[in-house]
Amino acid sequence: TLADTDPMEIDPNIRFDNVGGLDDHVKTLKEMVLLPMMYSEIYDQFKVTPPKGVLFHGPPGTGKTLLARALANECSQGSSKVTFFMRKGADCLNKWVGESERQLRHLFEQAYEKRPSIIFFDELDGLAPVRSHKQDQIHASIVSTLLALMDGLKDRKEIIVIGATNRIDAIDQALRRPGRFDKELLFALPAVKEREEILKIHVSKWEKQPSPPLITRLAEECDGYCGADLKALCCEAVLHSVRRRYPQIYKSEQKLLIDPAQVMVKEEDFFKAKSGIIPASQRVSRCPG
Numbered sequence: 016t017l018a019d020t021d022p023m024e025i026d027p028n029i030r031f032d033n034v035g036g037l038d039d040h041v042k043t044l045k046e047m048v049l050l051p052m053m054y055s056e057i058y059d060q061f062k063v064t065p066p067k068g069v070l071f072h073g074p075p076g077t078g079k080t081l082l083a084r085a086l087a088n089e090c091s092q093g094s095s096k097v098t099f100f101m102r103k104g105a106d107c108l109n110k111w112v113g114e115s116e117r118q119l120r121h122l123f124e125q126a127y128e129k130r131p132s133i134i135f136f137d138e139l140d141g142l143a144p145v146r147s148h149k150q151d152q153i154h155a156s157i158v159s160t161l162l163a164l165m166d167g168l169k170d171r172k173e174i175i176v177i178g179a180t181n182r183i184d185a186i187d188q189a190l191r192r193p194g195r196f197d198k199e200l201l202f203a204l205p206a207v208k209e210r211e212e213i214l215k216i217h218v219s220k221w222e223k224q225p226s227p228p229l230i231t232r233l234a235e236e237c238d239g240y241c242g243a244d245l246k247a248l249c250c251e252a253v254l255h256s257v258r259r260r261y262p263q264i265y266k267s268e269q270k271l272l273i274d275p276a277q278v279m280v281k282e283e284d285f286f287k288a289k290s291g292i293i294p295a296s297q298r299v300s301r302c303p304g
């Protein structure tokens with residue numbers, strides 16, 4: 016449907032500053048995307064073409080979508096706003112023959128009309144699932160349409176295609192050849208230093224900040240936590256502190272008069288929260304039966 020190609024409104028507050036522990040990726044994207052979009056004259060002068068496809072890969076919750084959104088905002092300067100289109104790979108598969116291809120072409124046309132644009136394919140592997148022979152042909156046709164569209168991006172500096180996946184091995188090899196998604200960025204689980212940065216970002220808006228040694232200790236003890244787990248930890252800690260300060264809050268049927276200034280998130284709240292969170296990396300998916 017046409018609604019599927021509507022650009023996404025992104026929270027304008029999401030900037031590179033809100034992304035923790037991915038400094039190298041930020042630097043790479045600045046060089047690869049931001050500079051070519053903002054200073055196209057350099058590329059015109061030297062007749063060099065910046066890459067048009069970037070593949071973000073790594074475990075869930077490591078900031079792939081977050082960084083793509085931040086990039087769209089960072090590229091938007093003054094009156095030139097970057098339009099952000101987001102699609103899930105599997106949503107591009109339509110049961111009607113040729114419909115998926117038509118929708119992909121429509122998406123690229125829209126992106127061109129509204130350029131500068133970023134097209135973000137989340138779960139790009141959804142375009143290349145393991146399939147039966149007959150379905151393989153359908154998938155091959157969709158992938159070749161996508162490749163042709165990427166090859167044909169006329170104003171390459173003004174449209175960038177980003178794909179994200181948790182399973183890089185499931186990506187069709189044709190998509191990974193030079194000239195397509197030719198830059199690959201690995202989003203690994205954050206190490207201790209990065210976890211500290213991410214925690215700091217998620218408490219940065221709090222009026223009363225947890226002490227720096229507490230943040231350091233939490234970062235040390237949260238081995239295996241992804242960015243999304245650390246965000247959940249901060250959120251749960253707030254709930255524990257509210258419950259501690261206003262124990263009646265969950266019992267009362269009426270809205271209580273509470274004063275947020277009275278709520279102080281303490282060490283015990285973080286550790287209680289931590290005991291209730293199984294990091295995504297340790298969650299075992301169980302097969303029924």
Ligand code: ATP
Binds near residue numbers: 033036037077081180
């Ligand atoms: P998936 O592969 O499941 O789509 P993802 O890698 O795209 O996951 P995001 O959707 O970007 O993960 O992360 C979810 C949320 O977790 C973000 O909106 C953000 O609040 C938080 N988060 C994840 N990584 C980071 C990070 N590096 N810095 C700050 N916050 C992060």
